[in-house]
Amino acid sequence: MSRIAFLGTPQVAVPALRALATEGIQVVFCNPDRPAGRGRHLEAPPVKGAALELGLPVHQPLRWRLPETRELWESLAIDLAIVVAYGHILPSWMLDSCPGGVWNLHFSLLPRWRGAAPVNHALLAGDEETGVSLMRLTPGLDEGPVQAQCRRGIGHGDTAEGLLAALAVDAADLLLDQLPLLLSGTARPLEQDHALATLAPKLSREMGHLDWQRPAADLHRQVRALWPWPGTELQLEGQALKVCGVGALRACYRDPGQLIWGKEGAWLTTGEGALELTHLQRASKPIQPALQALQPWGPSGARSVG
Numbered sequence: 001m002s003r004i005a006f007l008g009t010p011q012v013a014v015p016a017l018r019a020l021a022t023e024g025i026q027v028v029f030c031n032p033d034r035p036a037g038r039g040r041h042l043e044a045p046p047v048k049g050a051a052l053e054l055g056l057p058v059h060q061p062l063r064w065r066l067p068e069t070r071e072l073w074e075s076l077a078i079d080l081a082i083v084v085a086y087g088h089i090l091p092s093w094m095l096d097s098c099p100g101g102v103w104n105l106h107f108s109l110l111p112r113w114r115g116a117a118p119v120n121h122a123l124l125a126g127d128e129e130t131g132v133s134l135m136r137l138t139p140g141l142d143e144g145p146v147q148a149q150c151r152r153g154i155g156h157g158d159t160a161e162g163l164l165a166a167l168a169v170d171a172a173d174l175l176l177d178q179l180p181l182l183l184s185g186t187a188r189p190l191e192q193d194h195a196l197a198t199l200a201p202k203l204s205r206e207m208g209h210l211d212w213q214r215p216a217a218d219l220h221r222q223v224r225a226l227w228p229w230p231g232t233e234l235q236l237e238g239q240a241l242k243v244c245g246v247g248a249l250r251a252c253y254r255d256p257g258q259l260i261w262g263k264e265g266a267w268l269t270t271g272e273g274a275l276e277l278t279h280l281q282r283a284s285k286p287i288q289p290a291l292q293a294l295q296p297w298g299p300s301g302a303r304s305v306g
Contacts, residue, residue, distance in 0.1 A: 002079040002100060002183055005029060011046040012168040013084035016105055019172035020082060021054045023179055027076055031087050032060040064091050073097065080182060083137060084171060092139050100182060102137040105171040107164065108200065109149055110135060111192040114142035115200035119167065120160045122200075123225035126217075129153050130163065132171045134178055136189050143197075145189035147181070150174045159227045205230045212257045212305060215272035216249050234259070234268070235306030236297070244287045245279030262300035266290035 006017050007029040017028065028051040036043035051058045061069040073094060080100035083090070085107075095102050108118035110133040115121075122130045131151040138144040150170050154163065181187040208230045210219055223232045223246045233242045236259060247265070252274035254260070259277075260267050266277040280293035297303065 003077055005076065005078045005081045006047075006051075006084075007081060007086040007088075007090075008047045008084040009045045009087050010085050012107070012164050012171075013047050013086075014050045015168045015172035016082065016084045016175050017047055017050055018054070019176050020179075021056065023176070025056060026078070028056050028058045029086070030058060030060055032062060064088055064094060070094075082175065090137065095137055095139065100185060101187075103147070103182060104135050104137045104142075104144070105175060106133045106135055106142055107131075107167045107171070109133060109151065110142060110146055111194060111197040113200040114197055116202045118200040119164050120200070120203055120225045121198075122154065123158070123160055123163070123221055126221055127154055130167065132167055132174050134174055136187075143192065143194065145191050147187050147189040148174060148178050157224070159224045161228055203230055208232045210234055210243065210268075212268060213271040216252075216268070216270040216275040217273070219268070219270060219275050220246050220249060236303055240283055241293070242281040242287075243277055243279075244281050245277070245290075247276035247278045249276070250274050257304055258302055259294075259305045260302045261291060261294050266294060268305065 001024065004020065004025045005027050006020055006025055008017060009031040028047065030045050030047040033042040033044050035041065048058050048060070059072060061072070063069065070093065074097065078098050081098050081102040083102060083104040090102065106118065107130070108122065109129070109131045113121050119130060129151050131149055133149045134147045135142065136144040136147065150173070152167060152170060178187070203226065208226055210222065210232050212219070223243050226232050227244065231242050233240050235241070250273060252269050254269045256269050256271045258269040260269065267274045268277055277290045279287050280290045281287045282293055285293070
């Protein structure tokens with residue numbers, strides 16, 4: 001029987017872990033517990049919680065470059081490893097250690113969107129579809145040969161959070177479909193067309209500023225792509241307003257940079273059209289329907305935003 005390891009950390013990796021647990025798995029690797037919340041108490045990553053529920057042993061090495069990490073891994077004699085959003089660059093010696101290979105479920109249609117935030121960048125770019133790629137890991141960034149893919153359309157209201165949750169389930173299904181080939185050694189992955197590669201680098205807080213000189217459609221994608229982190233925001237009379245939800249787009253002939261609200265909802269005028277804001281969050285307040293969040297400025301109004 002093959003000795004299988006699973007490597008993953010966030011919630012999006014949990015469906016694949018649970019799927020693999022039904023097929024046999026020996027050990028789970030995830031990131032160390034991290035401080036979280038106002039009290040900064042240590043919090044276990046979702047994969048650790050799921051693994052412990054399943055009765056699986058868990059290891060949380062700080063770095064793969066440490067000699068003790070290599071010693072631990074080699075002592076396990078793993079035949080096949082599955083990686084989902086683990087958060088570490090794995091060394092060549094580890095990739096070479098598994099006779100059945102180290103396989104990654106990546107949330108994009110490779111070679112498009114290699115990197116840390118593929119779903120976010122697909123939304124930012126206005127892609128019509130995304131998906132999951134089962135790829136054999138190599139030392140290059142998401143450059144390995146692809147065994148199989150599944151596709152999912154991107155809807156007008158999809159957010160990064162919702163899309164990732166759906167893709168996580170797709171990834172589990174894809175893994176179960178392909179696992180017999182991985183275990184038998186009969187997988188035949190195909191090289192990517194590297195000339196078509198695009199990059200999806202890490203997100204930053206600076207990406208969250210909404211430039212109302214840009215078209216409303218661009219801002220619509222930006223809000224959905226950066227939800228829930230880092231989020232997007234506007235400045236209204238010196239106060240930050242986080243934009244938590246957007247709705248319709250419509251033509252507009254007002255100057256850009258106006259926040260207008262009343263019976264027809266809340267709208268931001270832009271360089272091309274107007275964007276409906278459905279949910280907003282003021283500092284130290286919960287997320288609210290836009291008109292409720294704007295009550296301190298009156299039941300209706302029009303203000304310039306920053």
